[in-house]
Amino acid sequence: MSKAKKGTRDTATQQKEKKSLREQVGALKNLPKFFRLIWETSPALTITNLLLRLVKSSLPLAMLYVGKLIIDEVIRLIDVTGEKSLTYLWTLVALELGLAVLSDLINRGITLVDSLLGDLFSNRTSVTLIEHAAKLDLAQFEDATFYDKLERARRQTVTRVVLMSQVLSQLQDIVTIGFLAVGLIAFNPWLILILLVAVIPSFLGETHFNERSYSLSRSWTPERRELDYLRYIGASYETAKEIKTFNLSGFLAGRFKELSDKYYLLNKSITMKRAFWGSALSALGTLAYYGAYIFILFETVAGVITVGSLTFLAGSFSSMRSLLQGIMTRFSQIAESALYLQDLFDFLELQPQITPPANPLSIPRPIQQGFTFENVGFKYHNSERWAVRHLSFHLRAGEKLALVGENGAGKTTLVKLLARLYEPTEGRILLDGVDLREYDLNDLRHQVGIIFQDYVRFQMTASDNIAIGQINNISDRERIQGSAQKSLADLVIQRLPDKYEQVLGKRFNKGVELSGGEWQKVALARAYMRDAQLLILDEPTSALDARTEHEVFLRFSELIEGRTAVLISHRFSTVRMADRILFLEQGQLKELGSHEELLAQNGKYAELFLLQARGYL
Ligand SMILES: Nc1ncnc2c1ncn2[C@@H]1O[C@H](COP(=O)(O)OP(=O)(O)OP(=O)(O)O)[C@@H](O)[C@H]1O
Numbered sequence: 350m351s352k353a354k355k356g357t358r359d360t361a362t363q364q365k366e367k368k369s370l371r372e373q374v375g376a377l378k379n380l381p382k383f384f385r386l387i388w389e390t391s392p393a394l395t396i397t398n399l400l401l402r403l404v405k406s407s408l409p410l411a412m413l414y415v416g417k418l419i420i421d422e423v424i425r426l427i428d429v430t431g432e433k434s435l436t437y438l439w440t441l442v443a444l445e446l447g448l449a450v451l452s453d454l455i456n457r458g459i460t461l462v463d464s465l466l467g468d469l470f471s472n473r474t475s476v477t478l479i480e481h482a483a484k485l486d487l488a489q490f491e492d493a494t495f496y497d498k499l500e501r502a503r504r505q506t507v508t509r510v511v512l513m514s515q516v517l518s519q520l521q522d523i524v525t526i527g528f529l530a531v532g533l534i535a536f537n538p539w540l541i542l543i544l545l546v547a548v549i550p551s552f553l554g555e556t557h558f559n560e561r562s563y564s565l566s567r568s569w570t571p572e573r574r575e576l577d578y579l580r581y582i583g584a585s586y587e588t589a590k591e592i593k594t595f596n597l598s599g600f601l602a603g604r605f606k607e608l609s610d611k612y613y614l615l616n617k618s619i620t621m622k623r624a625f626w627g628s629a630l631s632a633l634g635t636l637a638y639y640g641a642y643i644f645i646l647f648e649t650v651a652g653v654i655t656v657g658s659l660t661f662l663a664g665s666f667s668s669m670r671s672l673l674q675g676i677m678t679r680f681s682q683i684a685e686s687a688l689y690l691q692d693l694f695d696f697l698e699l700q701p702q703i704t705p706p707a708n709p710l711s712i713p714r715p716i717q718q719g720f721t722f723e724n725v726g727f728k729y730h731n732s733e734r735w736a737v738r739h740l741s742f743h744l745r746a747g748e749k750l751a752l753v754g755e756n757g758a759g760k761t762t763l764v765k766l767l768a769r770l771y772e773p774t775e776g777r778i779l780l781d782g783v784d785l786r787e788y789d790l791n792d793l794r795h796q797v798g799i800i801f802q803d804y805v806r807f808q809m810t811a812s813d814n815i816a817i818g819q820i821n822n823i824s825d826r827e828r829i830q831g832s833a834q835k836s837l838a839d840l841v842i843q844r845l846p847d848k849y850e851q852v853l854g855k856r857f858n859k860g861v862e863l864s865g866g867e868w869q870k871v872a873l874a875r876a877y878m879r880d881a882q883l884l885i886l887d888e889p890t891s892a893l894d895a896r897t898e899h900e901v902f903l904r905f906s907e908l909i910e911g912r913t914a915v916l917i918s919h920r921f922s923t924v925r926m927a928d929r930i931l932f933l934e935q936g937q938l939k940e941l942g943s944h945e946e947l948l949a950q951n952g953k954y955a956e957l958f959l960l961q962a963r964g965y966l
Contacts, residue, residue, distance in 0.1 A: 376687035380516060383690055387466065387513055390473050394466045401462065402517055405455045406524035408448055410532060413664045415445045421657030463514045470513065477697065478502060486701045487770045488730050495699075497570040500577075501689065502696035512686040519679050522672045529665045529672075536654070536662055540641050544669055547637030551630035552677030558623040559685040565615055572608055579605045586855045631674070638670055703772055709789035712796045713781050716882050719746040719913060720767060720785075724776035727762055736762040737936040740776070744913065749906055751924040752917045753954065754933035760917045761802070763933070764885045767915065768797045798881035802888040802917075804872040808854035811842045811871060818875025832877035835908050837901060838870040865892035873901065877908065885915045895920065902926055921958045930954060 388395050419441045426433050482499065489495050533540050566573075582588045583601040592598055642663055649659040726738040737759035744750055744767075752760040765771050766778060769785055778785045785793070798818065807814050815832055816823040829849065833839040845851035845861055852860040853871070863871065869892050876884055886905070890898040902916070902923045918924055925944040932940040932947070932954045940947055940954050947954040 374684060376684055376691055379687045379690040379694060380683075382694060383512065383687075384516075386474070387470055390470045391466060394462055394469070398459065398462045398466060398517060401455050401458050402521040403524065405452065405459065406521045407528055408452045408455070409525055409668055410528040410665070412445060412448050412452070413529075413661050413668070414532070415441055415448065416664065417655075417657035417661035419445065419657075420660055421655050424656055463517070467511075467513060474693070481697055481699075484701055485699060486703050487765070489699065489701070491729070491731065493571065496574060498692060498696045498699070500574050501567075501570055501692035504689070512683065512690070515679050515683050515686070519676060519683060522676050522679075526669055526672050526676070529669050532661065532665050533669065536658070540644075540662075540666060543637050543641045544666065544673060547634040547670060548673045548677055550633055551627065551674060552680070554623075554626045554630045555678050555682075556680075556684070558619060558626070559682060561619050562616075563685050563688055565619065569612060572612065576605060576608055576612075579608075634670065634674060638667065641666055703769060703790065705790040706787055709792070710783065710787050712788055712792045712882070714882070716746045716781060716796075716913065718743075718781045719748065720744040720883075721779040721782075722776070723779065725766065725773045725778060726775040727766060727771060728774045735774075735936055737766075737933070738775075740938055742931060742938060742941055744915070746913055747911055748929065749914045749916065749927045751927035751930045752915060752933060753919075753921075753924055753930055753957075757935075758933040759936040760933055761887055762936075764799060764887055764915055764917070767883070767885065768799055769793055795879075796881050797883045797885065798876050798879035799885040799887065800872055800876050800889040802891065804869075804875075804889060806854055806868055806872075808856040808860060809852065810847075810849065811838075811845065811851050811853055812849040814853055814871050815874040815878060818878030819880075822878060828878065829874075832874040833871075835877040835904060836870050836873035837897070837904075838867075838874045841867045841870055866894065866897065869893060870901075876905075881912070883913045883915070884909055885917075887917045888919070890918065890923070895922065898923055921961045925958075 419438065422438050422441060426435070426438065478499075485495075530541060579601055583592070583598065583605065592601070645654075645659055645662050645666070648654050649656060654662070721743045722740045725740040727736050728734065729736055740763065752763060754760055762771075766773055769790065772786070780788060807817060811833075812826075812829050813823065815829045815838065816825075818832065819828075822828050826849075830839065833842055833849075841863065842848055842851070847859075852858075853863060853868075854860045855862050869889050873886070873889055876886065890901055893901060898918075898920060899922060902918075903926065905914070905916075906926055916923070916927055924930055927944075929941060929943055930947055931938060932952075934953065940950060940952050942950065944958075948958065949955075
């Protein structure tokens with residue numbers, strides 16, 4: 350895309366994303382939901398927080414009033430001739446001191462409760478996010494806009510904690526103002542009006558700039574993700590060796606700098622304008638304050654009010670001004686945060702497409718007939734091409750089927766359909782004559798064990814890495830070690846300093862890195878952890894040397910005797926061990942039969958087998 354075109358797209362997106370004041374106010378509807386989440390996090394802490402803030406909001410008025418009484422008393426005492434009794438004065442001073450200490454204590458209490466509640470809330474939201482993400486479909490994870498949503502939602506877990514304190518402080522300040530306003534109105538209601546004139550312009554200014562910051566940050570979500578990604582690949586163990594050998598650091602740093610500078614400049618322009626207008630509008634507020642102050646001074650000089658009342662009024666006017674200013678600034682921040690909050694709720698409302706039926710069936714135990722593909726076709730949602738099509742075959746119960754085909758032929762896609770990670774775009778898959786969609790999804794996932802070619806190298810202990818195959822058995826030492834022996838991982842683990850408790854990978858302290866083949870043996874042990882009726886190995890042995898792969902597969906077929914298995918491998922010496930071989934070409938089934946049958950057919954399989962046997966492949 351040309352630069353000019355990209356620029357137009359950016360502005361168009363920003364226009365579309367631009368949120369009006371009305372939308373900001375509308376976003377406040379998210380607050381009750383937000384507070385429900387906070388309440389559910391800890392009712393006790395929420396109530397304590399509210400109570401502390403309520404007490405705190407009455408203190409400024411009380412302190413100002415006691416201050417007024419002290420000054421009036423001092424002036425009275427100056428005029429008294431003869432014996433002066435100071436008892437009343439000291440009582441007032443003691444009272445003021447008590448209020449000051451109480452105010453400090455309450456402030457500390459509020460900070461403490463805020464931070465405890467905030468931490469709990471952030472932990473809870475992170476857990477909710479992980480749990481919710483796990484419910485969603487694989488296809489949803491392949492969508493870039495999904496990642497943008499996830500990214501924005503993830504940011505909410507930490508940054509939205511501030512929102513809680515903001516809203517609570519807002520309530521507290523409103524109550525405080527209510528208290529102070531009573532005093533001010535009693536003296537002169539016009540002062541309140543001057544106050545409003547002083548703060549409204551800066552409120553409007555703040556709202557305007559918050560809107561712009563939000564639009565910018567929202568429309569930049571994909572770029573921010575790219576920045577995070579560049580930061581990650583620029584400095585991580587996984588990428589370090591290629592960065593060094595290909596000498597990529599300059600390239601990555603340059604790309605990062607280009608993108609981050611662009612964002613910096615856009616953001617800088619908003620920040621500078623905000624600083625300028627913020628100062629100008631706040632100067633207006635200061636002018637109004639001094640107008641009111643001069644008025645109060647005149648009244649005092651004219652003897653209409655006492656010097657104590659002067660300090661009380663000037664004090665309340667000044668606190669109300671800063672409180673009101675705070676409330677208005679905070680209002681636009683709250684409204685902005687509430688907009689971000691929408692992203693969190695949007696993400697939590699995303700629903701998976703692949704769901705269990707209303708009355709799900711249990712997977713037959715044991716499976717009687719097996720799986721039947723009826724004219725199955727599948728297109729990835731972001732692609733126009735059929736990844737597999739017109740697939741019709743029967744995988745018998747207890748059979749070992751090998752999938753063979755060139756890269757991109759559709760082997761992995763086929764097994765993902767079998768595990769119902771995706772739904773066929775056309776046709777259907779039956780299990781014992783019943784559509785796979787009729788079965789309980791969790792039960793199906795339990796009964797199907799897959800080890801993918803891009804299995805995850807969990808940076809956890811060897812034991813945990815194996816237990817992942819059947820996580821409920823994480824404490825079952827015997828089962829874990831038994832599985833490791835079956836996959837030949839035990840020999841690898843016995844050589845590690847901490848054996849089964851050894852942390853694998855280099856991410857954490859004392860972690861030990863394994864070779865590609867060693868990792869595969871560990872991952873393979875996950876398959877043996879499961880009592881699954883259908884086991885699928887999608888090339889998890891590609892990093893093993895030919896002899897070990899052969900041995901691993903021999904053991905595999907013996908050890909899972911009686912269970913159904915699908916194996917994907919590019920090594921024909923392994924493939925021939927299967928009962929039958931399914932040859933895929935460009936997503937279509939080309940040949941199906943035993944090794945001998947396919948050789949006899951003298952088709953594509955035979956051709957490739959002979960090539961490999963002669964050492965050409
Ligand atoms: N997540 C995806 N989104 C879009 N297209 C995909 C996705 N995964 C795979 N494809 C496409 O589907 C086709 C089949 O891919 P698949 O991974 O099933 O092939 P494969 O036979 O397992 O290949 P290999 O031997 O390289 O592992 C390929 O053309 C691939 O580009």
